Amino acid sequence: xxxxxxxxxxxxxxxxxxxxxxxxxxxxxxxxxxxxxxxxxxxxxxxxxxxxxxxxxxxxxxxxxxxxxxxxxxxxxxxxxxxxxxxxxxxxxxxxxxxxxxxxxxxxxxxxxxxxxxxxxxxxxxxxxxxxxxxxxxxxxxxxxxxxxxxxxxxxxxxxxxxxxxxxxxxx
Numbered sequence: 001x002x003x004x005x006x007x008x009x010x011x012x013x014x015x016x017x018x019x020x021x022x023x024x025x026x027x028x029x030x031x032x033x034x035x036x037x038x039x040x041x042x043x044x045x046x047x048x049x050x051x052x053x054x055x056x057x058x059x060x061x062x063x064x065x066x067x068x069x070x071x072x073x074x075x076x077x078x079x080x081x082x083x084x085x086x087x088x089x090x091x092x093x094x095x096x097x098x099x100x101x102x103x104x105x106x107x108x109x110x111x112x113x114x115x116x117x118x119x120x121x122x123x124x125x126x127x128x129x130x131x132x133x134x135x136x137x138x139x140x141x142x143x144x145x146x147x148x149x150x151x152x153x154x155x156x157x158x159x160x161x162x163x164x165x166x167x168x169x170x171x172x
Contacts, residue, residue, distance in 0.1 A: 004085050011091040012055045013042035014067060015138040018098055021116035022135050023105065024125060025062060028112050033080060036112075038127040040134065042091065055094055063114070064106030067096040074137050076130050093134045095141060 016023040024038045043058030045051060052069060059067050072094050080087040105114050117125065119139045122132050 004081075006086045006088050008088045009090075010045040010051075011042050011089050012045055012051055012058060013040040013091055013093045013134070014055055014059050014096045015040060015073075015093060015134060016059070016063075016065065016067060016096050016098060017138070017142060018103070018116065020142075021118055022138065023063065023114060023116055024127065024131075024135075025107065025111040026113040028110055031110070033082075034128075036126065038125040039131055040093070051092065055096070059096070062108045062110060064102065064104070065098045066100040066102065068099045070095040070097060073141055074134055076134075078128075078130065091130070093138070095138055 023041065025041055027034055027037050027039060029035050041059045041062045043054065043062070045054040049057075051072075055069065056067060059065055072092055074093045075090060076093075077088075077090050079089070107114060115125075117135075119136060122135055
């Protein structure tokens with residue numbers, strides 16, 4: 001049994017959907033953990049911060065994008081053992097869509113590249129099996145929601161039917 005301190009944290013991640021593609025970011029080559037790996041925009045929830053505020057903040061910091069949260073949809077746990085501590089993390093993944101006039105990705109210094117991928121392109125990028133699983137589940141969920149007419153593409157973005165209806169009402 002290790003006598004290292006165990007640091008628990010909650011990580012919130014965004015599966016950003018645009019034109020039926022998912023945004024992934026490549027970690028900087030100088031990162032201590034998982035350098036050069038591809039991941040979803042994500043970050044640690046700060047004490048007393050709401051999950052929604054954290055997700056909006058992290059996505060804005062890492063990508064420059066404003067988002068609309070559609071729904072949380074998948075959770076997984078992972079542990080990382082570092083020389084000085086063990087990180088025990090729970091990642092909550094949200095289905096989101098970019099909103100607003102600024103839709104160009106502007107990377108933070110934490111990442112060196114970004115791309116928008118389709119499900120059949122997942123294996124072309126080095127990412128964790130959990131991240132691949134989250135992306136696949138998000139795409140399956142979107143297909144189900146579209147079949148049930150609960151979400152639709154609107155100007156290349158994914159929105160709930162209610163959001164589209166409300167947006168059209170205040171644009172009239």
